[in-house]
Amino acid sequence: MNTKSSKNVMIDASRIITEALVQSGADVFIGYPITPSNLFYSYSKERFPEFLAGPDEISVLQWMCGYSAAGKIPVTATAFPGLALMTETLNMAYMMELPMVLIITQRLGPSTGSATTGAQGDLKFLDGIISGGFPLPIFSPSNFNDAWTLSNKAVKTAIEFRTPVIILTSKELVMTQRSFNINLLEPLEQINRTPKVVEPPYKPYKAGKDRVPTFYPLGNNEYQTRFNASTHDNDGLIRKGTPESLANTWRLREKLEERINEYSFFELDADDGADDLIVTWGVSADASRDAINLLRKNGKKVSLLIVKTILPISQNIFNIIDSFKTVTFAEENMTGLYKEMIFGKRKNSKVKVATKFGSMLTPSEIEEIVN
Amino acid sequence: MEAAKKILTNIKMPFCPGCGHGVCVKSISKSLENLGYRSKDVIIVSDIGCSGLVDPLFTTHTIHGLHGRSPALGVGVTLGLDNPNKKVIVIQGDGGATIGLQHILEAARRNIDMTLVVINNLLYGMTGGQMSGLSTNEFKEYKHSNDDADPYDVVNLAHQSGAAFSIRVNNISNFTDVLEEAIRISGFSLVELSSLCTSHGMKKISEMKHYIVAEEKLTNNRSVGVSIKRNTASLLDKSKILTPQFTSKINDSIGIVIAGSAGGGVQSAAKMLAQAAILSGLYATMKGEYPITVGTGFSVAEVILSKKPIHFTGLENPKVVMVVTEDGWNKVKNRITNSTKVFVDTKVSYNSTFITKDFLKVGGKKGAALSAVSYWIKESGVFPIEALFKVVEDSKYVTSLQKAIKGAEELRELVYADRK
Ligand code: SF4
Numbered sequence: 001m002n003t004k005s006s007k008n009v010m011i012d013a014s015r016i017i018t019e020a021l022v023q024s025g026a027d028v029f030i031g032y033p034i035t036p037s038n039l040f041y042s043y044s045k046e047r048f049p050e051f052l053a054g055p056d057e058i059s060v061l062q063w064m065c066g067y068s069a070a071g072k073i074p075v076t077a078t079a080f081p082g083l084a085l086m087t088e089t090l091n092m093a094y095m096m097e098l099p100m101v102l103i104i105t106q107r108l109g110p111s112t113g114s115a116t117t118g119a120q121g122d123l124k125f126l127d128g129i130i131s132g133g134f135p136l137p138i139f140s141p142s143n144f145n146d147a148w149t150l151s152n153k154a155v156k157t158a159i160e161f162r163t164p165v166i167i168l169t170s171k172e173l174v175m176t177q178r179s180f181n182i183n184l185l186e187p188l189e190q191i192n193r194t195p196k197v198v199e200p201p202y203k204p205y206k207a208g209k210d211r212v213p214t215f216y217p218l219g220n221n222e223y224q225t226r227f228n229a230s231t232h233d234n235d236g237l238i239r240k241g242t243p244e245s246l247a248n249t250w251r252l253r254e255k256l257e258e259r260i261n262e263y264s265f266f267e268l269d270a271d272d273g274a275d276d277l278i279v280t281w282g283v284s285a286d287a288s289r290d291a292i293n294l295l296r297k298n299g300k301k302v303s304l305l306i307v308k309t310i311l312p313i314s315q316n317i318f319n320i321i322d323s324f325k326t327v328t329f330a331e332e333n334m335t336g337l338y339k340e341m342i343f344g345k346r347k348n349s350k351v352k353v354a355t356k357f358g359s360m361l362t363p364s365e366i367e368e369i370v371n
Numbered sequence: 372m373e374a375a376k377k378i379l380t381n382i383k384m385p386f387c388p389g390c391g392h393g394v395c396v397k398s399i400s401k402s403l404e405n406l407g408y409r410s411k412d413v414i415i416v417s418d419i420g421c422s423g424l425v426d427p428l429f430t431t432h433t434i435h436g437l438h439g440r441s442p443a444l445g446v447g448v449t450l451g452l453d454n455p456n457k458k459v460i461v462i463q464g465d466g467g468a469t470i471g472l473q474h475i476l477e478a479a480r481r482n483i484d485m486t487l488v489v490i491n492n493l494l495y496g497m498t499g500g501q502m503s504g505l506s507t508n509e510f511k512e513y514k515h516s517n518d519d520a521d522p523y524d525v526v527n528l529a530h531q532s533g534a535a536f537s538i539r540v541n542n543i544s545n546f547t548d549v550l551e552e553a554i555r556i557s558g559f560s561l562v563e564l565s566s567l568c569t570s571h572g573m574k575k576i577s578e579m580k581h582y583i584v585a586e587e588k589l590t591n592n593r594s595v596g597v598s599i600k601r602n603t604a605s606l607l608d609k610s611k612i613l614t615p616q617f618t619s620k621i622n623d624s625i626g627i628v629i630a631g632s633a634g635g636g637v638q639s640a641a642k643m644l645a646q647a648a649i650l651s652g653l654y655a656t657m658k659g660e661y662p663i664t665v666g667t668g669f670s671v672a673e674v675i676l677s678k679k680p681i682h683f684t685g686l687e688n689p690k691v692v693m694v695v696t697e698d699g700w701n702k703v704k705n706r707i708t709n710s711t712k713v714f715v716d717t718k719v720s721y722n723s724t725f726i727t728k729d730f731l732k733v734g735g736k737k738g739a740a741l742s743a744v745s746y747w748i749k750e751s752g753v754f755p756i757e758a759l760f761k762v763v764e765d766s767k768y769v770t771s772l773q774k775a776i777k778g779a780e781e782l783r784e785l786v787y788a789d790r791k
Contacts, residue, residue: 008649009610010642010657019606028451028598035663047603052450055477059443062436062474066447069434074447092437115663143682176658176684177642179649182607218414218432218448219457226426227434237427238435286682360685 006181013147014039014174016185017167020151021101022047023188025159027072030060032082035115036171037105040077048075057082061089061102068098069227071217073155077103080122081112087129090164092229094130094252097205097213099158099165101151106170106282108358117358118171120282120332126166127311127341132249135256135312137263138166141173142285142306144180150265150308152188157263159191161255162212168310170283170332172360198223205248206234211255256312264314267306274301276370277324281307281338283360284330290363291330295370302370313341328352330366378403378410378430385424389573391542391566392421395490396428398546398564399460403431405551408458416445418463421496421568425462439463439470442478442487449485450598458554459485465505466495468525475525475561479532481596482558488550489525489561492568493579500571507584513576529561530589536560538588542567558595615652616761619754624677626686627747628706630699631740633661633670637699640740641672643772644748646762648676651754656684660702669702676753691751693743694719695730714743714750726750733778738771745779756780 018029018040029044030052031037045051050072054060057078064074078086083104093100104126108117130136137157141147151167158165196214202223207213213234216225226236231245239245269292280288285306292304305320321327321342327350329339336353343351354361354369378400384393403413413431417423419438426433436444445461452459468475468489475487493510495501502510505522529537535558540549542565553560565584572579627644631637638659645655656675662668673686692707693714694700700719707713713725716739721727726746734742748756756776763772 006614008613008615009607010613010645010649010655011607011610015606015610022603023605030447043606047606049603050598050600052598055473058440059446059474059477062440062443063447063450065436066434066444066449067451068447070448070451072451088437089440092440096434116660172658172684176656177645178657178681178684179613179645179653179655182610185607217452218434219411219452219454220432221411224410224430225432228426229436232435236433236435238424286684289682360683362685362687363683 007183008179008181010177011144011180011182012039012175012177013141013144013169015043016144016147017103017141017151017174018043018047020148020188021075021155022049024152024155025073025191025193026075026101026155028052028067028074029076030054030063030067030074031076032057032060032078034079034082036107036118036175037077037079037103039175040103044075044077057085058089061086061093064100065089065093065096065098068093068100069096069218073099073101073158075101075103077105079105079107079115080109083122090129091131093164094134094136095229096227097162097252098227099162101154101158101165101167103167103169105174106168116171118173118283118332118360120170120284120337122168123310123337123341126168134253136166137161137163137256137309138168138311139265140168140282140308140310142267142282142308144178145184146308148185153263153265156189156191159193160212161259161263162215163256168282173283203234204236205232207251207255211251211258260312260314261316263309264316265308266317267308268320269304271296271301271303274303275325276300276302277305277321277327278302278330278366278370279305279307279321279327279338280330281310284332287361287363288330288366291366291370294363294367300371307338310338318342326350326352328354328366328370330354330361332356332361378408378413380428380430382427384428386421387570389569390421391492391568392490395488395546395564395566396425398550399462399488400429401547402550402554403458405547406554412457414448414457414459416441416448416459416461418467420464420466421492422462422464422467422490439467440474441467442471443474445485445487446474446478446481446483449483453598455484460554461485461487463487463489464496465489465491465493465503469504469523472523472528475529476532479529479534479559479561482533482535482593484558484595486554486560486562489563490566491563492566492572494568494572496568496571500568500575507582509582510576510578526561526563526587526589529559530591533591533593534559534561535593536590539563539584540586541565541584543583544586558593611646613646613649615650617651617755617758619648619651619653619678621653621676621753622678624675624679624681625691625753626689627674627676627691627693628686628689628703629672629674629693629740629744630703631670631695632698633665633667634737635670635696635740636737637670637672637740640744641674643741643759643762644744645674645676647748647758648754650758650761653677653754654679654681656681658684669698671699671702691747693740693747695739695743714747728782730779733782734775735771738775738778741772741775742779745776746782749780749783
């Protein structure tokens with residue numbers, strides 16, 4: 001209920017995410033405008049301590065890598081066509097272990113598709129975007145509160161795990177304005193960026209128990225540092241197929257999988273005794289929240305799982321899904337891409353999908369599939 | 372500056388015997404030492420190809436990136452460090468220079484304070500000696516195709532784009548002197564060094580032995596490109612606070628579509644409606660739809676007002692549709708059902724079940740949508756029209772907005788007059 005003590009504004013998630021990233025310590029926004037990520041571009045121009053307009057998406061991400069290697073936290077926002085151009089450099093950033101945040105606003109594809117129509121169609125591309133099938137943390141906010149807190153977690157995860165992190169949104173989620181009480185936004189965690197103390201000699205890719213090498217930026221006066229996009233040893237020098245260099249590459253997967261619970265977020269609205277579960281993410285979460293209310297009003301017992309760390313998938317998600325008799329996936333794409341991450345393409349009597357292509361999936365459509 | 376430390380490691384050169392790359396690397400390190408740079412003040416950015424094997428040869432910081440992208444990576448490092456005491460040197464070959472030509476032009480355009488060394492061996496060494504975009508047409512015999520397009524002149528291209536300094540030297544020049552001159556420059560400097568490839572070029576291309584590239588030196592007197600840092604204020608603080616001060620009679624939720632033409636104030640009328648609703652204690656959502664070319668065609672806005680928090684923001688069956696132009700009508704007419712309450716401008720359509728009014732006449736081209744909104748607020752009594760007056764109060768167009776709202780009130784009075 002709106003009360004006199006609320007601080008109500010009309011606001012969109014682009015504004016909330018931009019503000020949260022800056023408050024979390026992101027230093028610079030480097031972008032090339034693309035619909036429906038344009039609001040990020042204009043808000044960032046107003047808010048980031050540093051803002052650069054790149055001439056194309058490849059340059060944007062390369063510049064970001066340079067900033068990151070120099071010790072800054074860079075951010076960009078794009079959509080699929082831009083992401084496609086950034087893919088080579090995203091792999092480079094991943095291999096070099098450079099912290100940064102990429103906001104991807106999904107729109108209807110394939111190709112340039114419909115720039116102003118929302119979608120949830122980029123998940124599978126992102127799942128395989130790092131050659132070799134390496135995990136990449138992808139956060140998908142489901143509402144304004146998520147937009148705020150997950151942006152903070154994105155910066156934190158990028159720094160603590162030395163990795164690019166993606167915030168995966170959709171047109172309707174970041175462009176729709178809503179009344180919102182900004183007093184509900186909690187103060188954000190301040191992220192420690194002081195490098196851990198290392199025993200010399202410093203080796204730029206030598207990791208301890210936490211599997212993450214200590215980061216020293218290019219140009220620092222203490223240690224010589226090296227970054228490398230090719231298979232490299234602990235010194236950061238190209239080494240093809242040595243046990244040390246291969247272990248170093250394996251470590252990229254291990255650091256993110258062994259500590260997955262540190263950055264795996266979800267929301268479970270459990271209904272006691274329910275056999276049915278709705279699993280959803282991103283823009284379809286709000287329709288699912290309404291669908292749950294409709295179903296429960298009609299006496300149906302049903303639980304709702306909103307996945308927020310959409311990739312990599314933690315064991316907790318599998319365990320929750322396994323504990324229900326039937327599962328309905330609610331997603332704004334053709335076949336249920338998240339469903340396919342969990343169950344594959346094969347038909348499964350336990351699994352249903354409520355999907356929509358080219359417009360928003362509605363609460364009543366989800367309700368119908370669950371029933 | 373502290374005494375210079377050796378920039379070159381003791382590691383054996385990884386290049387084929389006699390390859391010109393070794394001379395280039397030694398000259399780069401010598402020039403840095405001569406200028407007094409310490410290892411930790413230098414960042415070598417390397418590319419892919421034979422020239423990309425240089426990292427272990429330097430005691431400096433190094434970053435080894437992708438093919439052709441190293442000038443862009445160098446731009447990021449330079450701007451990210453923002454420290455004139457640190458020197459960024461990017462090294463790439465002729466293959467990299469053509470893949471990432473745009474990156475070179477952009478670094479030059481911005482006059483970024485770094486030095487790009489293009490080691491041009493006139494072919495792709497690592498993949499077997501194929502011709503590159505910087506190869507010369509003089510190797511006619513060796514060319515595999517009928518391609519006789521002239522090579523790029525990267526020195527001139529960088530110059531045209533604004534590089535402070537760009538130079539091409541042949542293999543009889545003193546590279547160290549040239550590099551020192553380039554590194555000393557503030558701003559973007561490009562040095563194209565000639566390096567003969569012994570494994571492919573000298574063996575397969577008979578003309579290569581005698582080939583001498585034409586030297587070229589160009590300068591621009593420009594200020595160095597920097598990235599501006601500034602203090603900024605919270606985006607949340609800039610949002611208009613809407614404290615409820617009116618009451619609404621809505622108990623559930625209501626979906627409204629407003630349709631008109633680009634430039635007709637449809638989006639701002641929708642936003643003002645939502646804001647007035649919030650001032651009346653309601654929750655609201657608002658989204659717009661328009662063609663990619665925002666200055667022409669339709670403009671449609673969807674607003675949901677609700678007593679309870681709103682989750683799903685889609686609007687399948689709007690309860691109210693307001694249409695002020697033909698463009699808008701064509702876009703939304705299919706969304707009208709028997710239960711939709713339609714407010715339409717007299718000029719657009721007439722249907723006895725619609726409420727047809729002169730919104731355009733009273734509100735003008737830019738205020739018609741707001742007039743329709745005002746009319747609906749009065750007609751439905753959802754909340755007091757004062758809430759809308761309150762919203763427009765601090766707009767710089769306050770007079771014309773008030774006129775549009777009052778115009779709608781006059782239309783209402785005409786209705787009452789009719790009824791009397
Ligand atoms: S292939 Fe040619 S350019 Fe490459 S290292 Fe050997 S001689 Fe030098």
